[in-house]
Amino acid sequence: MPPTERDPRALVEAARAGDLRAKARLFTLVENGGPDAQAALALLAASTGRAHVVGITGPPGAGKSTLVSQLAGVVRQRGQTIAILAVDPSSPITGGAVLGDRIRMQNLHGDSGAYIRSVSTRGAVGGLARAVEDLVSVADGLGYDVVLVETVGAGQDEADIAGIAPTVVLVEVPHLGDDVQAIKAGILEIADVFVVNKADRDGADQAAAVLRAMLSLVQQPESWKPPVLKTSAINGEGIEKLLAAIDEHQEFLRKSGRLDAWRVERARRRLLDGARERLLQRLLTAVPDEELQSLALAIAEHRISASQAVETLLSFDQ
């Protein structure tokens, strides 16, 4: 690679000019973190905040990838550009790849107005949110009109996605499970648009009715009423209505002032996360690794409690 492309500024400029290899390198640079990643993000910062960021979540097997590729097709048809960040829950052991399904997005291959990127969660607690937020900033700063973040979720991930995307779409399928626990109360409160996908199957109407009934229990008066839509990603049914509902929600957020409030809240969280991490790094430069290891061993052998060990560790801080 030419030496200039290692430089964050050159990478950002080449990526902005549409160089695909530069884009890929820029995303990788930011995903890996470090000073160059921070420099690239600082260069992009002034041009962020314009993209329409949408989270798509739901259980494995709900057909999210196919739905996302159909949504992207409609976005492209109306002349907007789109970046798709597909978050793959991968191994904390190998950081390994997924038994992938990106192949479903073949309809977007060779389209310069659509960019698809798989993101590995790398198993770090809190790492998903931070890495994905930074990658959203890259896509946003590069000028993509729409940024879709696809995650597999059934718990913690939903909380993460709500902090990353102001509009969250939950994708369910008919007869997902016969257990009441198949839909959790928390998920109902996070999602802004509900989709019953694979609506060509039996039970779609019933699933939509159950969702609506559950939503009526958690809805606040005067606020956004989350619509429940039916889609069939296989034949493209309902995709345009879904996009219209997403647009409507973003319009609601803008007009009500909630988008601004959400952005300040998110910024505050990023600030505290960053401070937490920087403070720890600074402390660790003052602590010999043997000391750290011996404190860990003392906790593991129940000779001291974790909080006692933390106190000892903090005594190294100047």
Place this chain on the structure above:
Amino acid sequence: MPPTERDPRALVEAARAGDLRAKARLFTLVENGGPDAQAALALLAASTGRAHVVGITGPPGAGKSTLVSQLAGVVRQRGQTIAILAVDPSSPITGGAVLGDRIRMQNLHGDSGAYIRSVSTRGAVGGLARAVEDLVSVADGLGYDVVLVETVGAGQDEADIAGIAPTVVLVEVPHLGDDVQAIKAGILEIADVFVVNKADRDGADQAAAVLRAMLSLVQQPESWKPPVLKTSAINGEGIEKLLAAIDEHQEFLRKSGRLDAWRVERARRRLLDGARERLLQRLLTAVPDEELQSLALAIAEHRISASQAVETLLSFDQ
């Protein structure tokens, strides 16, 4: 409540003596965190490290709760005590409860050797792992022989559970989904025992065969070979074999020295998490809230980058 029960030492003593209300209060105290929680954990620390900690995870609708209650029944039959921590992914907005399924564990009601506790994740990134680890320490320190941690998982949660429980059981169902993505590579590498539940349904043999084929791709030579078992929680089939496989894995961990290595690694992580949090709290006592809010606003309005704001925040640190 009598004044003595507010005191961590009195609570721990009463809980150890078998007082159910004291147990419930002790778990609540530790779940809520704070100095009293730390004091209680320090009191319990010396008697932890004996329990057999097992994580049970899998997608919604896989029948985990029924399986856990059956497993608990078998554990009780062989004369051991058991604590079950059922982690409910609940709302980051209301912290609200789940559309619960704890009712399935009715077979354990009134049994003083079985303790069941729902744990809300409260939507905090990283909060799940920390809170659950502390609650595991409580159950362990109170002398329960087996601690089962049940989580709904399809991503990040798996990484969390592998850091909490040295043995992880993944519960799947026949025909979970027709998508390849229904089983992620990362999950295969985290789980130590695989279960195809609802084995009375069609497709159980096929699901088990697919799991075995996928496992053969990720297995390391010379290490633990994760068994793939079939269970039917409804009629109790395969439950004893599952417990035997869990025992065998713990035996493997102990003999190979991996349990000790895992404990030191976990202790190191707890130490760093604790230090990170304490350092931030210390910094924030020196920062006026208006300053924090104005930095967040500056990030949100793209006037400065998040890392620039972090530098400014850190300048308050003495």
